[in-house]
Amino acid sequence: MTIYGVALLAACTLLGVLLGDMLGAALGIDANVGGVGIAMVMLIAARLWLLRRGLLGEGVRFGIAFWGALYIPIVVAMAATQNVVGAVKAGPMVAVAAVGAVALCFGVVALMGRFGGPVETMDEAEARQLGEAAAEPAGTAP
Amino acid sequence: MIAQVLEAQGLLTAFAFIGLVMGLSAAVSRYLTFGRIHGSAIAVLAGLALAWAGGSMTGGTHGLADIPMLSGIGLMGGAMLRDFAIVATAFEVDVAKARAAGLYGALALALGLVLPFTVGVLVALAYGYTDAVSLTTIGAGAITYIVGPVTGAALGANSEVMAISIAIGVLKAILVMAGTPFLARVMGLDNSRSAMVFGGLMATTSGVSGGLAATDRRLVPYGALTATFSTGLGCLFGPSLLYLAVRALIGG
Structure with missing residues (x-):
């Protein structure tokens, strides 16, 4: 249901x-x-x-x-x-702080990805799962 | 008469209106950018542009939802349905993948609080704020627009500082929503682990979920999971640990 x-x-x-x-x-x-x-x-x-x-x-x-x-x-x-109007109007200090914080964090995400070693991408994971699903019935057959 | 019906059936009007926006965005994506910019990214940008238009027309603070005919968009995009839909995406989470992010996720959570907070405090210092309460409140706003006011309220910050703190958080969410799809490749956002790191570092649930939705829908649950914990930790540590750290450094 x-x-x-x-x-x-x-x-x-x-x-x-x-x-x-x-x-x-x-x-x-x-x-x-x-x-x-x-x-x-x-x-x-x-x-x-x-x-x-x-x-x-x-x-x-x-x-x-x-x-x-x-x-x-x-x-x-x-x-x-x-409140896009409010965020835009609030002045340069708001823009400097927000852009600075976001730019720094974007950079760190990129860095941490480089150091972590290879990971299976979503596309690869999906392809593998499809492959496994296709292989399963054949594998269980007597 | 038409306006009356649209207003009375607000949520249905919102479904129809947002459906129209999504449809037009998909068409723009296909025919004007030849599929290079994802339809969802254009739809989110269109949403922000419409929020600006709505806010300019009415002078309100809720974007399009301040137009009576479109008030249902406030319900559709409000916290209740947003949380409901975010939780629903968890159904697609692969537990093994979420666990694999472990240490990286935790590191990202910690950095996601400290880095934006430090930027916020330094900018506030540069603009002449010197008291620990204002500095902490503005720094907390650079984490998210929830953490900012929660911290400010707990510390008793004045309303001007609160407004600035919220504005920084809102602008951060908007920048993350709009910027993520364009920088996704540079950041390596194509797997569950980087999505979890991204969520933890960006902290803003609305920014992360909007940005990832516009990049690759399959990444949303992983990013949203860490982002909500980041926001929670921010609310916990903003008025306590971070405030004490600022006070120890500034002295007052």
Whole structure:
């Protein structure tokens, strides 16, 4: 059932945000500490649990994948509601600080990628998984 | 009459409107840039441009959502649905890959707090701020626009400094959203590990998720995962450790 997937996703998100708020309160800050991250970890755990018990049906998958697929349009809507005028108008100090911080961090990401040694790219991983999926039926045949 | 219906059914209007923006962006990508610039990147840029237009027209602070007919975009792009959709992307996370980033991810989280914070504090010093509370609040804004005001509120910063702090964070998010797809190749953003490092270093969840979405959708969950932890750590360490460090160095 599709609604089970949507409900599972909603439950994970709610619980994550709640735990994030509680963590914030426990630490004495009026903010959510890592709520979305906690929710993501719970959803990953839930998927593994369902998968192991064979309960991960097409409907459940669809209920979650649908919202994942709407992610980019939601980000576009989010971009369309930013206070762009305010950020541009606030003056040179804001621009200097933001551009400096972003440029430095972009540079460090590039550096850390160079030092880490080779990693499988998303394209390679996808090709490998497709290859494995294709090889599997042949491998299990008597 | 039409305006009334569009306003009353705000969320549906938003779905239709954003669908139109995505469609036009895909067409621009295909026919004007011959597929060189991803449709999602153009859509995010179009969103920012529309936010500027909306803000200029209404004088409000919520971009297009300040136009009554398009107020549903505020709901569609608001924290609730954004978090819901981000969590949904976790369904595609490969646990083995996420674990492989381990040490690098942790290092990126730490650098993602210290580096932008230091830049923010130095810029604030250059512009004549000398008290530890203002310096810390402005530095925290360079982490994200959430960490900035949370830190400022906890330390009792004045409203001008708070506004500057938020503005730096918002501009950072916008720059990351707009710049990532163009610099993705230089940064080596083609695998799950670099996406996690990127998320941790950039910290801004909206910037990271927008930027990665426009680069390669498959990278989004990895970057968003570390970015949300970065923001959380920032809220934790901004008013505490970072403030104490600034006070120890500046003395006041």
